[in-house]
Amino acid sequence: MATVRLPDGRELAIEPGERARDVAERIGKRLARDAVVAKLDGELVDLDAPLDGGGEFEVVTGDSAEGLEVIRHSTAHAMAQAILELYPGSKLTIGPPIENGFYYDIEVAGRITDDDLPRIEERMREVVQRDLPIRREEVSKAEAERLYEDNPYKRELVEGLEDGEITVYRQGEFFDLCRGPHVPSTGSFLGAFKLQNIAGAYWRGDEKNPMLTRVYGTAWPTEKELKAYLRRLEEAKARDHRKIGKDLGLFTFSPDVGAGIPLFLPKGEALRHLMEGYVREVQTRHGYDHVWTGNLVNEGLYEKSGHLEHYRDAMFPPMVDGASRYRLKPMNCPSHMTLYNTEAHSYRDLPVRYAEFATLYRYEKSGELTGLTRVRALTQDDAHVFCTEDQVQEEFARALEIIREVLDTYGFEDYRVRLSLRDEESNKYVADDERWARAEGALRDALDAAEIAYEPVAGEAAFYGPKADFMAKDVLGREWQLSTIQVDFIQPARLGCEYIGEDGEKHTPVLLHRAVTGTTERFMAVIIEQFGGAFPLWLSPVQAVVIPVADRHLDYARDVQKKLAGWGFRVAVDDSSNSMQKKIRENARQKVPYLLIVGDAEAGEGTVNVRKRGEKAQEAVGLEEFAGRMRAEVDARGANGQE
RNA sequence: GCCUGAGUAGCUCAGCGGUAGAGCAGCCGCCUUGUAAGCGGCAGGUCGGGGGUUCGAAUCCCUUCUCAGGCUCCA
Numbered sequence: 001m002a003t004v005r006l007p008d009g010r011e012l013a014i015e016p017g018e019r020a021r022d023v024a025e026r027i028g029k030r031l032a033r034d035a036v037v038a039k040l041d042g043e044l045v046d047l048d049a050p051l052d053g054g055g056e057f058e059v060v061t062g063d064s065a066e067g068l069e070v071i072r073h074s075t076a077h078a079m080a081q082a083i084l085e086l087y088p089g090s091k092l093t094i095g096p097p098i099e100n101g102f103y104y105d106i107e108v109a110g111r112i113t114d115d116d117l118p119r120i121e122e123r124m125r126e127v128v129q130r131d132l133p134i135r136r137e138e139v140s141k142a143e144a145e146r147l148y149e150d151n152p153y154k155r156e157l158v159e160g161l162e163d164g165e166i167t168v169y170r171q172g173e174f175f176d177l178c179r180g181p182h183v184p185s186t187g188s189f190l191g192a193f194k195l196q197n198i199a200g201a202y203w204r205g206d207e208k209n210p211m212l213t214r215v216y217g218t219a220w221p222t223e224k225e226l227k228a229y230l231r232r233l234e235e236a237k238a239r240d241h242r243k244i245g246k247d248l249g250l251f252t253f254s255p256d257v258g259a260g261i262p263l264f265l266p267k268g269e270a271l272r273h274l275m276e277g278y279v280r281e282v283q284t285r286h287g288y289d290h291v292w293t294g295n296l297v298n299e300g301l302y303e304k305s306g307h308l309e310h311y312r313d314a315m316f317p318p319m320v321d322g323a324s325r326y327r328l329k330p331m332n333c334p335s336h337m338t339l340y341n342t343e344a345h346s347y348r349d350l351p352v353r354y355a356e357f358a359t360l361y362r363y364e365k366s367g368e369l370t371g372l373t374r375v376r377a378l379t380q381d382d383a384h385v386f387c388t389e390d391q392v393q394e395e396f397a398r399a400l401e402i403i404r405e406v407l408d409t410y411g412f413e414d415y416r417v418r419l420s421l422r423d424e425e426s427n428k429y430v431a432d433d434e435r436w437a438r439a440e441g442a443l444r445d446a447l448d449a450a451e452i453a454y455e456p457v458a459g460e461a462a463f464y465g466p467k468a469d470f471m472a473k474d475v476l477g478r479e480w481q482l483s484t485i486q487v488d489f490i491q492p493a494r495l496g497c498e499y500i501g502e503d504g505e506k507h508t509p510v511l512l513h514r515a516v517t518g519t520t521e522r523f524m525a526v527i528i529e530q531f532g533g534a535f536p537l538w539l540s541p542v543q544a545v546v547i548p549v550a551d552r553h554l555d556y557a558r559d560v561q562k563k564l565a566g567w568g569f570r571v572a573v574d575d576s577s578n579s580m581q582k583k584i585r586e587n588a589r590q591k592v593p594y595l596l597i598v599g600d601a602e603a604g605e606g607t608v609n610v611r612k613r614g615e616k617a618q619e620a621v622g623l624e625e626f627a628g629r630m631r632a633e634v635d636a637r638g639a640n641g642q643e
Numbered sequence: 644g645c646c647u648g649a650g651u652a653g654c655u656c657a658g659c660g661g662u663a664g665a666g667c668a669g670c671c672g673c674c675u676u677g678u679a680a681g682c683g684g685c686a687g688g689u690c691g692g693g694g695g696u697u698c699g700a701a702u703c704c705c706u707u708c709u710c711a712g713g714c715u716c717c718a
Contacts, residue, residue: 197647197648197713198648198713199647201714201715202714206715207645211645211646212714214714247654253710255691255708255710259708259709259710306718307718331718333718362718364717365716366644367645367715368716369710370712462718464718549675549676549677550675550676551676579675579680579681580677581676581678582679582680582681583679588679595678600677601677611678618678
């Protein structure tokens with residue numbers, strides 16, 4: 001007789017015909033009630049699945065990641081059913097669970113807009129109410145093809161499957177080609193969902209294919225979790241860098257200047273300057289030299305480097321001057337290699353480390369521009385290290401140290417490393433297997449030597465080499481690709497970079513590309529959201545505002561401002577005609593770290609009354625003592641900006 | 644670039660075929676203030692641009708620009 005082994009090691013004998021649900025039932029009533037699906041020998045199965053063969057058995061509930069995925073997947077089916085009922089003749093394609101929810105790509109008969117979502121949701125609730133049993137059915141390839149006579153998308157999916165592994169799930173009239181598993185019925189575990197938005201999506205993600213209608217939704221085991229998620233979305237919206245950037249007067253865009261070209265207001269520029277100054281300081285300390293290579297480059301250089309071939313469409317069109325064609329500079333590597341080539345190099349000179357805060361121009365497609373995270377004018381904190389193959393590990397470690405220090409300062413403590421490799425099938429990479437293999441090996445060795453865990457991902461490499469990308473989580477748990485380190489065995493050879501080795505022979509240096517914050521613009525967007533606009537003192541464009549209690553205290557307020565400014569702080573006096581209360585309110589909303597209230601008492605004693613951001617407490621402090629405290633706080637560069 | 648939406652005063656938004664509205668900000672007064680909005684007044688918009696339908700368009704249609712959410716792309 002077959003037996004199943006439970007996670008706690010217990011073994012249960014299986015009666016013939018017994019199903020997953022029955023075993024769950026035997027383990028415990030409550031568990032059976034919470035069971036979404038089950039797991040047999042590591043594979044998710046429906047509660048209806050027979051257990052004749054026995055094996056490792058586990059009940060999967062909605063509070064596990066896998067159970068949640070099933071709930072979301074089944075919710076996607078309920079939505080598909082609702083849409084088919086409301087828009088007869090629509091063709092389903094794929095509808096997977098995703099992080100926080102699900103989507104379904106459908107060729108809709110007619111048109112769905114955002115206004116239709118409530119209607120679809122309502123129909124979904126009806127489907128849930130009907131409590132239709134969800135049944136799995138194995139079908140032959142021929143049957144599947146017949147089922148999808150008029151649906152070329154599903155037929156294409158069927159073609160990729162083998163006879164014997166094709167299953168269809170049915171609930172009432174509705175059926176869908178699907179691997180499953182699913183919840184037992186439309187009435188169980190489904191209900192805490194919300195449809196979110198409509199988007200276009202190409203069939204199979206290929207822009208040559210027809211565009212389908214994608215409906216996104218979110219789904220949770222309970223109404224409470226759904227509410228909590230929606231609240232989190234609201235919070236993220238309140239921190240949106242575009243909103244805060246406007247509220248705090250940091251940056252703006254104007255169609256008169258051009259889409260994707262951010263314009264920085266005085267406070268935003270101050271922020272940029274502080275961010276860049278900090279990275280510059282760290283880089284200098286680590287032996288990098290800063291260079292400057294302009295904004296315009298003769299196109300011929302990009303022909304040699306290979307960039308023209310790979311990125312022509314993402315460059316602004318050339319400016320023609322007689323026989324010369326110039327491009328707005330879209331990347332720095334060729335310029336830095338040109339700098340390298342202006343001198344002869346001995347192995348004794350290496351490594352040569354060139355860093356540049358360079359504003360680059362990339363012709364991003366109009367539809368993909370987004371706030372500061374995706375722009376056409378972007379400033380990279382880019383650097384290129386020319387070194388020998390033997391030096392790669394040490395230089396990698398050095399770059400890593402810079403990255404760690406900087407990310408740590410900004411409070412990004414949780415990050416993972418993605419090893420971006422080429423996809424051997426794709427033709428977008430330079431073909432040079434030997435060099436690719438060496439570059440990949442060097443990168444893996446460097447990562448291993450630094451004891452850094454990473455996960456390899458194919459198809460994410462640059463055209464000239466593999467990358468180690470640093471994915472950092474912000475305070476809301478969202479992940480951003482910030483830093484990158486790349487190993488390049490290809491470009492230096494193309495541009496004729498050389499050094500004379502110990503052996504007196506010419507050699508080609510290895511090129512390390514690396515960026516710490518990535519781009520100033522995007523990183524600014526990320527830290528605005530990370531801090532919610534409440535920047536730590538060292539980063540705050542305005543560090544303190546002096547607020548006089550009444551106009552007669554203005555002279556003393558200006559005095560305080562002058563002294564603090566003289567000591568190197570960014571301080572303003574609020575001399576508007578507003579009441580003191582209102583000044584406090586307005587400057588608090590501007591997230592100024594310190595408000596210094598001065599009235600008769602303070603003017604008399606040479607003190608300031610300090611109100612710290614986010615706190616109500618007040619404290620009278622001598623001006624010099626306060627300046628000392630600020631100095632210490634700035635020097636510590638704490639990341640505790642957030643309230 | 645493609646799909647679906649949205650653009651009304653500096654900002655947030657109402658109006659959705661019949662003479663352009665509110666709050667905040669701004670300006671001008673009064674108030675001179677002790678820790679998150681003092682009071683009153685004034686000014687401000689060819690309703691993103693262009694074209695069309697209509698006796699009449701912010702409102703309906705076309706087109707273009709910009710923005711949003713996605714798709715694709717990201718040196």
